Amino acid sequence: MTRRSERRAGGAVAQAPGIRPHVVAVVVTEPAAAVPLVTLEAPGAEIAVVCLRAGAKEGRAALDRALAQAAERGCRVLGAPRILGGEGGDSVAALLDELREINPERLHTLDPDPVHVSFDETGGTPVYDEPAGHADIAADALAAARALQSETGEPLYVDCHRAKADVRLGAASCLRHPAPVNWLVAGFDGRLTAFLPTAAGVVRWFQDLPDGTAWRGPEPVEGPGLLPGLTVVRDPHGFPHLFALRRTRRGDGGVDVEVVHAVQYRTGQPLTPWNSLGGPNSGDWRKGREVGFPTAAFDSAGNLFVFVRNFGHSISYRCQSVDGVWTAWQHLGGTRVADDLVAVTTPHGGVEVYARARDTEAVVRWYPAQGGAWTEDRTPPFAARPGTMSPAPEPGSIHFRDLRTNAPSAWRPGAQAPCPLGDAEGSGPVAAASGVEMDGWAYSLLIRSGSGGACAVGAYPEGRPGTGVWWQDLAERSYGIPAAAVSRTGRLAVATRAPGQGLLVAHRREQAGSLAFGDWQPARG
Known part of the structure; x- marks a missing residue:
């Protein structure tokens, strides 16, 4: 009812x-790649498109149609797409110049660490079904956005869109790094803190006094290289724990993507340093960069469980006991899953994790049976839209959109x-x-x-x-x-x-x- x-x-x-003005910058390789990102934009936005190169005639025509449709639904188009002029040179510097002129509040780009479609056993490398340039321009856009935010001090919010995501299912279904859900939290002293991911890492606002109307912020939470997503979970004592992915360049030209964790023990005071939890495939950076975004939950005893989707499209997890000791990454196996996990605390005080299946419309649940072994339950009677599962207030329950x-x-x-x-x-x-x-x-x-x-x-x-x-x-x-x-x-x-x-x-x-x-x-x- x-x-x-x-x-x-x-x-x-x-x-x-x-x-x-609510200005949104769309940064892509060529006009065709901008079409789904423009299609997702809501009325009221002012849209500026930046492309690395001019692309094919068909792609330019498709973008023209998408921009015209955006204008019809109430967006304002800020001129013709800006073309950087091909590849080569310092694309980060060129993008930064464009972003300075556009001065966006939000930025849409592609996925810097896309998921593989197969694996070349001979060469030992993942195989992708999209051009490498898509990941490169996304990484450059993130770097330019970080630089702009550092210059201006104004939060710049970034969405990285997964390749071939179905735009008909909404913006949340297309994100590589999900936006936080329960990002407003009450601290131990009663004051509220808001945490949000931006181009230059997490920023926070916090109340001056409990239940007061005066706030401080936005204030950066130190953490170079954080990708634009965030998971916020409170422990049994009420302290907020933050989980994110950190991306750093390697000296050999590769990138390392790792799960990181920080805690706020006192409202308004510095958080703990971001602690690296590595990743389940960190032995090979080509595999490790594909790690899914972390979800986490505490059991009633205070043990912390962190779950991610691994390179093989199953679930891996680490556990921190109440005495602070971490286990190694462990593998759950079972159904291949999409990058869409939610961990919950059960009525009995344990932890369970839900995931959307990768190859079907099913949602799968894992729970620890007697003796501690994880059991896979493939019977949940619903199918969830990508990016819409979240913990419910009732222990062990979840919310989702059909x-x-x-x-x-x-x-x-x-x-x-x-x-x-x-x-x-x-x-x-x-x-x-x-x-x-x-x-x-x-x-x-x-x-x-x-x-x-x-x-x-x-x-x-x-x-x-x-x-x-x-x-x-x-x-x-x-x-x-x-x-x-x-x-x-x-x-x-x-x-x-x-x-x-x-x-x-x-x-x-x-x-x-x-x-x-x-x-x-x-x-x-």
Whole structure:
């Protein structure tokens, strides 16, 4: 059952001073490669395309059509595609010059570390079905974007798009490095921190005082070479742990891609250094660069499990015990999986991991059986859209969008069918926060990108999603996934990256039995 509020939450939207145009730069090898990236862009964006070379006539015509269609749906096209003039020379410097002139808030490019389609046993090298230049231009675009952000101090958000991703399934389904879901967290002292990945690594904003309206940020979290994705997980004590991929060039011309981990123990204070966890195929950089993006969860005892998709398209994991000792990478085997994993903590305190199958529409679950051996469960009765699975507030459960209908849903092990969470509006995963109190009852809050990209929140009695979700439009657009968190005093806040306005935060109003929010305010002092 779905219930929808006709009332918009909050009053008039507060306009942040100094709103900038929402400029999106698309950086690719040639015009044909820009078509799917332009197709994904939402209304309101100002689009500038930069190509390494002019490409074929057919590709230029296809891009012209895509740009015309973008203009029809409400985008502004900033002139004809910019051509760098072929290959050779310092393409990073040339791209940086273009980006300085464009001054984008977001950047779309290709995958710097694409997945292989076969393996040349004779030569011992992976085989790809796309030109090597696609990965090269993506790496150069990332380098130029990092340099621009370092110059300006303004966050520049980057999306790297997987080759041959189906744009009909939405932007989240096309990302090589997924955007974080639950990126707004309450620290041990009660203050909230927002973590977001950018071209120059992670940036954060944090409250000056618990439940206060003044924030500090954006502040860089040191970490050279971080790729533009992030996983944020709280441990049993409430400390946020950050997981990412770090990409560094080798002296022999290759690249190393490794899983890294950092922790924030005190709000506003420096995080721990990024600790390298390596990767399951780190012995061969050609294989190791394809490592999937990490997901993680803690069991009730405080042991940390980190999972990734490995070169062979199965799952590998490492575990850190409560005394800080890490195991080596271990291999789960079983069904070949896509780069789309979600780890959850179960009602019994253990850890399980879900993954989309690579060669079918199935979702597969791994759980530790008695004796500690991992068991594969191929029976979950649903198919999920790529990039939309996320942990649910209920232990052991997950959220996802149905592959065919796009409707958000929840599922827990043992259920005969998924539980619908509303209509098919919006895109991307659903974030969640638990412990929201109304009239003396505990509720779970859901937040998603809804109709037209607007933030929408919904709630249901904690542990009972089947009772129905009442969705409210919060009257502010979001790119990426909006987030929500409950402070230690029980106050609820929601946050979004608003086009041209940076990070905005709205707090729940102090009204008994109400789920109304105050005006959106910029996260600054």
